[in-house]
Amino acid sequence: MQLSNSEEQLMEHLWKLEKAFMKDLLESFPEPKPATTTVATLLKRMIDKNFVAYNEFGNSREYYPLVKKEDYFSKHVNGLIKNFFNDSASQFASFFTTSTNLSQKELEELKKIIDVELQKKKK
Known part of the structure; x- marks a missing residue:
């Protein structure tokens, strides 16, 4: 809802x-x-x-x-990816990074976040 x-x-x-x-x-x-x-x-x-x-x-x-902010928005983002990006996180990421005019610094920060998550998944 x-x-x-x-x-x-x-x-x-x-x-x-x-x-x-x-x-x-x-x-x-x-x-x-x-x-x-x-x-x-x-x-x-x-x-x-x-x-x-x-x-x-x-x-x-x-x-x-009764609902945490993080839960509410993660449900939204997941719905967005499912409905508008064929359930493809990479299509969403591509759209997000090319259509939002991110600076080099912002892109590097995103890369760091992704690298940290990759390290966690390897453990």
Whole structure:
């Protein structure tokens, strides 16, 4: 299941805060801040999708994420590779490195990351 753009934005704030009451979430948004009702609607949808849960303290709810940021985005990247690059990580890497205008330094850093992963796989 996927989040809409506005849900994803709200989730970003929740990941950063780890646990938050409505007022904390509203404060984390830049101006112009969304309406409380908008955030409440998004939270309800995200609870229904099992991305968010809450603890109740009297009349207040403290919300927290049920999904880790890394898990959410790795699922997305894997879906992207599967759907747009014929399930080929090398096609994705080729597209990523040629279409994103990476500098030589950035490409060298990517190469280092790949070399480290290759070393781990050899063990």
